[in-house]
Structure formats: structure tokens, C-alpha cells
Amino acid sequence: MIRFLLALLLLWVPLPALAHAGLIEVQPEDGARLETAPPEIMLRFNEPVTPISLRLIDSAGREQTLAPISAGDILRAALPAALPTGAYTLSYRVTSVDAHPVVGAVVFGVGVSVEAGGDPAQMAGGGLMAASMILRAMANAATLVLAGGMLARLLLGPTAALRSLTGLALLAILGHGAGVWLQGGVLLGQGIVGLLSVEAWRLGSASTRGPSFVVLTLGVVLLTLAGRRRGVILAGLAAVFGAYLLTGHAASAPPEGLAKPLLALHVAAAGFWIGALPILLRALTKPGAAALLARFSRWALGLVPLLVLAGVGLSLLQGLTPAALIDHPYGRLLALKLALVAGLLALAALNRVWLTPALAAGGSAQPLRRSIWAEGVLVIGVLLVTGVLSQTPPPRAEHHHDSAAKAEGFSSLTPLGDRLVLLALTPARPGDNRLRVTVTDATGSVRPPLEAVAYLSLPAAGIENLRRPLAREGTDFIADIALPMAGVWQVQVDLLVTDFEKRSLSAEIAVR
Structure with a gap:
């Protein structure tokens, strides 16, 4: 299958x-x-x-x-x-x-x-990309069974027992860690041979997969060692589910203030469902299974609609339309995922309406056990599709040579001794503008000066030497500047490279 x-x-x-x-x-x-x-x-x-x-x-x-x-x-x-x-x-x-x-x-x-x-521009990867998808699906399965199982235990009560915590934790950490390594190999673009280099791990760690893996590992360790300490479990769950917000196009869809909460809700609700399945299977071997199933059913009745609504919201943020479910690769994949989820919902309805009441009335647990196993198979399908979706560009990502996306503003790269200076003015129009200066060495490594000051003049209008200090922001120096009128402005930037050395560069910028 x-x-x-x-x-x-x-x-x-x-x-x-x-x-x-x-x-x-x-x-x-x-x-x-x-x-x-x-x-x-x-x-x-x-x-x-x-x-x-x-x-x-x-x-x-x-x-x-x-x-x-x-x-x-x-x-x-x-x-x-x-x-x-x-x-x-x-x-x-x-x-x-x-x-x-x-x-x-x-x-x-x-x-x-x-x-x-x-x-x-094309996405590279080939065989390593396919391997990365499969590995991600396996690692996500272990992660969601562990984290979702701990969430289910919190919600369903002490009778909800989760086994093999250490094994699941190892699978999650090793799977996601190997995924960072594979992703580095994909980025390096040298096939399997590239995986043998330290550069593959460096590139993978430097991508958004790296910080996500660190946070996820912390969460998995907390969940493994938590026992029944509620605070530690909640911290672990926050770290694991939060790790999914640090990478992937779902988390980066604008506006991020909406996309990230929707993704967190989607992952947590899916984790509860997936993590509860092994707990329910194990409960069927013991007395009182019907009561546990009834509690799960009540929680699922509230969480499943949230899961679906969050998924729909994320799809809309990706620019998906009904037609794209047929015409676009991302849409077709999502349609397949929706079909699998519909199968899960049908089995959940069967369990709630017929099989759980039959078990409570003294019937056999075998039909319910088969239904839960069938849910597990569909979950594997959902995770595989999700793994491919994570590597497939959504409609919002496909904006090529749109006239509205053309560059605005001015920028230039100027050699200055042993340094290179990137000077940018955006949008280079009358009114509010932002002046940005970035200084690097010849290898591209950032070498910020100690201080930067800009002087702006428009001789044609009699405007001379507007002095604007630049404030450091990360690796750049920034100044917000209001330019009163259009024209060819002369911009001089003085850089204090060391306590005893100052360098200057000049540029003419057309403001229209």
C-alpha cells in the first residue's frame, strides 16, 4: 500500500x-x-x-x-x-x-x-529529494505519535497509556537529523557523493531546517523525560509543534501572523488524532475501553472541525482556488490528501455511530480494531502526501516576471578598498524612503563599520548636505529619510571602518 x-x-x-x-x-x-x-x-x-x-x-x-x-x-x-x-x-x-x-x-x-x-529557476534535488520526502514522512510519523500521544494522554486522562517513548524519540530525532543532512546534500547539488562532505551538514544546518531540528529535539527530549509532570509535557509539546513553524512554505505564507497560528492548530489537532490511534488500539485489550473511546470521540468532535478549518485556511493563504485542485500540481496533491482525510472522517463516523456503541454493549472489539488499523494506513498515506506537498511550490510562489514585481528603488555595489559596499535607496521616490548600507569583504563576509553617516544633496533645488546618521540593524545600517522632491540626488556615505580610518563613497540617485 x-x-x-x-x-x-x-x-x-x-x-x-x-x-x-x-x-x-x-x-x-x-x-x-x-x-x-x-x-x-x-x-x-x-x-x-x-x-x-x-x-x-x-x-x-x-x-x-x-x-x-x-x-x-x-x-x-x-x-x-x-x-x-x-x-x-x-x-x-x-x-x-x-x-x-x-x-x-x-x-x-x-x-x-x-x-x-x-x-x-528550478528546484533541484532528484533522488535525494525523493529520499528526503520519505524520510520526512517517517520522522513526522514518529514525532506526531509521540507528541500527539502525550497530548492525547493529557486530554483523555491517566488510563490513556503510551508505550515505547524512547523508541519513538530516537526515531524522531534520528529521522529529522538525517533529514537536515539530506537537505544539505540537496542544497549542495552533488548527489550522494556530496553527502560525504561536511559542507552538506553545514548547508542543511544553516537552512531553516536546522533551527527547526534543534527546537524539535529539545521538545522530544522534554516529552521523553516528562513522566506525568504536566508543565514539562506542555513545554515539550510547545517546542515540538513550534518547530513546525520555523520551516516550510506553509509557515512562511503571508501574512505570517495568520499562517503560523493556523499551522500550529493544524499540526496539534492532527497530532492528537494520530497519537491517539496506538493508545486506542492498546486500550481495546483491557476493560474500560469503551469509556476511553467515548472520551476520545468527544474531543475529536471538537478538534476535527478545527483541523479541517485550519487546513482550508492554509490552502487559501497558498493561493489555492477550486480550479487549482485539478490544474495545479500542488492542488492535485491537496485533492489526494483531502480524499484520504475524507476516508479518515468516514471511519471516525463509523467508529462513533456504530462500532463504539456496539463495544459498549458487550460486542467484539475486533471490528473496531480493524477500523483503527485502517485509519493508521490512511494516516501513512496522508503523511506521504504531506511530505511531497512540503517540496511542491504552491500557487502563491509562482510569480514570474510580473510587472508589478519589478524592482523599485536604487541599489549599487561599489568596491571601496578591500571592502564592497551595497548602497540601496527604496523606493527612490519623493516622500518616505529607506537608505540601507551593507559592507562586506571580497569573500562576501559581512564587515560592518563602527559608524555610518549619509549626506544628501539636490543642487538643482539648492538643497545641500542633509545629514542623516544610519543606525545598525542586524548586519546592515539603516536610515529612514524623507525626500521632499524628485531630482537627481547626490548621496555621500562616510564609513568609520576603524577608530582611526574613515572611508567615503558617493552616488547619484534619480528620485522620480
């Missing part, structure tokens, strides 16, 4: 062609002919990305690794000075906020004409 479901999923959804982050703008453009070499390249995506590699390859196959600077959804990198005449391919590999790798390439020519031959 599991093999059949997995084969169906892999045939139905063409995994290698999927992409989560989409490239919406690149400079130079794909297929562009430039008479002089550009000083930098810029790539803008439809969501924030983290660079893995950025390479420039000439027509002879010679390769140079570039040092990108990441600023949310924009990557910039300085190009080597005085590129010779010829055709060049810019190859990029990034990871999106849901920890999935996206690869692509663009082609441009310096002094020569070229055809647009770059590949659009």
Missing part, C-alpha cells in the same frame, strides 16, 4: 521541474548584448533567498566563483574588472525560505550577441 501511494505521487508530480523561489529580474538580462562589461550582476527573486553558489563561466569553460551579497530577495555580486569580449553564463544556486534549493542560469555577451539560453 505504501509503495503504491509513493509510486502514484512520484508519477503524478514532476518533482525536478518545481521551483519555490522564482527569479523575477536579472541584470544583465538573459540574452543581453553589452558593449562594455557591467560592474556587477543583480538577481531579484520573489522571496528572500540565501546564496549557495554563484559562478561566472566564459565561452571557453573557464569558471570564476563570485562573492554574492544577499539583501532579502536581492543578490548582488561584483564582476571581475574589464571582462574581455565574449559570451558569459551566470549560474546560480540559492535556497529559499522553505529550505529548498533553486538553480538556474542566464547568458549575456560583452561585445558579442548571444541568444537567451539560460534556464529558469
Whole structure:
């Protein structure tokens, strides 16, 4: 049954062609002919990305690794000075906020004409991605049986016994830990061989899967050691269910203030249902099973509608429409998941209306046992589909070259001695603007100055030297600036690199 479901999923959804982050703008453009070499390249995506590699390859196959600077959804990198005449391919590999790798390439020519031959952004992974999906489903099963079982024990009372806590904890931790490692291999893009490198674990840990794994491990350990201490159990449940809010496109869907609570509710309600199944099976071997089943049924009657409503809410946030249930890969997967959930609901109704009352009246437990086992099989199917859904871009992620998504504002990457300075003004229009300065070394490592001050002038209007100190915000320096009118503004930024060294850069910015 599991093999059949997995084969169906892999045939139905063409995994290698999927992409989560989409490239919406690149400079130079794909297929562009430039008479002089550009000083930098810029790539803008439809969501924030983290660079893995950025390479420039000439027509002879010679390769140079570039040092990108990441600023949310924009990557910039300085190009080597005085590129010779010829055709060049810019190859990029990034990871999106849901920890999935996206690869692509663009082609441009310096002094020569070229055809647009770059590949659009695609999600990479192949066999490692499929292995990651299966492993995630298995690890999620162990996690939800453990956490959901502990939640069920809290709600159903002391007669709800959960066995094999240590075994479930080990499966959950090892499964999710191996998932971080596999995800790093997917990000690295070197197949099975890449898994042998430390870089695979580093990339996986640096993605959103890494922090999620740390929080989940803490929660699993707390649940394993909690005994019947209610406070420790609640802390463990909060950590385990909270870990699912740190990674994946469901948790990152805008607005996050709505998506994250919906996801937490969805995971907790699903965990209660899944975790209760082994408890109910074990209870059927003991007296008083009917009373436990009745308590479960009362809780399920309230939680199942919340589970469904949260799922519908998350689907709407992903941009899903009724037509997408047929036309879109994500929608077809969701339709399959809904069909499996409908089967679970039908079995739950059968248990509540007929089988549980029959057991309470002294009937055999065998029909109810078979029904619960059938629920378990459907749960496995739901988890497998969910594993593939987690690697499938929802409709909201597919915004390519939309004119509304075009870049606003000004930005430039300027060499300054042994440093590179990214200067950005957004939206570069009259009124409120934000000035951002990021300083790195030649390798792309951030090297923030001690202090940064901007001076803005508009000579045509007689405006001279508006002084604006920049405040540090993370690795950047930020200033909110109100520009009174349009025109070509002159911007000078003074950087205090050390206590004894100050460097300055200037730029002209068209404000329209």
C-alpha cells in the first residue's frame, strides 16, 4: 500500500521541474548584448533567498566563483574588472525560505550577441529529494505519535497509556537529523557523493531546517523525560509543534501572523488524532475501553472541525482556488490528501455511530480494531502526501516576471578598498524612503563599520548636505529619510571602518 501511494505521487508530480523561489529580474538580462562589461550582476527573486553558489563561466569553460551579497530577495555580486569580449553564463544556486534549493542560469555577451539560453529557476534535488520526502514522512510519523500521544494522554486522562517513548524519540530525532543532512546534500547539488562532505551538514544546518531540528529535539527530549509532570509535557509539546513553524512554505505564507497560528492548530489537532490511534488500539485489550473511546470521540468532535478549518485556511493563504485542485500540481496533491482525510472522517463516523456503541454493549472489539488499523494506513498515506506537498511550490510562489514585481528603488555595489559596499535607496521616490548600507569583504563576509553617516544633496533645488546618521540593524545600517522632491540626488556615505580610518563613497540617485 505504501509503495503504491509513493509510486502514484512520484508519477503524478514532476518533482525536478518545481521551483519555490522564482527569479523575477536579472541584470544583465538573459540574452543581453553589452558593449562594455557591467560592474556587477543583480538577481531579484520573489522571496528572500540565501546564496549557495554563484559562478561566472566564459565561452571557453573557464569558471570564476563570485562573492554574492544577499539583501532579502536581492543578490548582488561584483564582476571581475574589464571582462574581455565574449559570451558569459551566470549560474546560480540559492535556497529559499522553505529550505529548498533553486538553480538556474542566464547568458549575456560583452561585445558579442548571444541568444537567451539560460534556464529558469528550478528546484533541484532528484533522488535525494525523493529520499528526503520519505524520510520526512517517517520522522513526522514518529514525532506526531509521540507528541500527539502525550497530548492525547493529557486530554483523555491517566488510563490513556503510551508505550515505547524512547523508541519513538530516537526515531524522531534520528529521522529529522538525517533529514537536515539530506537537505544539505540537496542544497549542495552533488548527489550522494556530496553527502560525504561536511559542507552538506553545514548547508542543511544553516537552512531553516536546522533551527527547526534543534527546537524539535529539545521538545522530544522534554516529552521523553516528562513522566506525568504536566508543565514539562506542555513545554515539550510547545517546542515540538513550534518547530513546525520555523520551516516550510506553509509557515512562511503571508501574512505570517495568520499562517503560523493556523499551522500550529493544524499540526496539534492532527497530532492528537494520530497519537491517539496506538493508545486506542492498546486500550481495546483491557476493560474500560469503551469509556476511553467515548472520551476520545468527544474531543475529536471538537478538534476535527478545527483541523479541517485550519487546513482550508492554509490552502487559501497558498493561493489555492477550486480550479487549482485539478490544474495545479500542488492542488492535485491537496485533492489526494483531502480524499484520504475524507476516508479518515468516514471511519471516525463509523467508529462513533456504530462500532463504539456496539463495544459498549458487550460486542467484539475486533471490528473496531480493524477500523483503527485502517485509519493508521490512511494516516501513512496522508503523511506521504504531506511530505511531497512540503517540496511542491504552491500557487502563491509562482510569480514570474510580473510587472508589478519589478524592482523599485536604487541599489549599487561599489568596491571601496578591500571592502564592497551595497548602497540601496527604496523606493527612490519623493516622500518616505529607506537608505540601507551593507559592507562586506571580497569573500562576501559581512564587515560592518563602527559608524555610518549619509549626506544628501539636490543642487538643482539648492538643497545641500542633509545629514542623516544610519543606525545598525542586524548586519546592515539603516536610515529612514524623507525626500521632499524628485531630482537627481547626490548621496555621500562616510564609513568609520576603524577608530582611526574613515572611508567615503558617493552616488547619484534619480528620485522620480
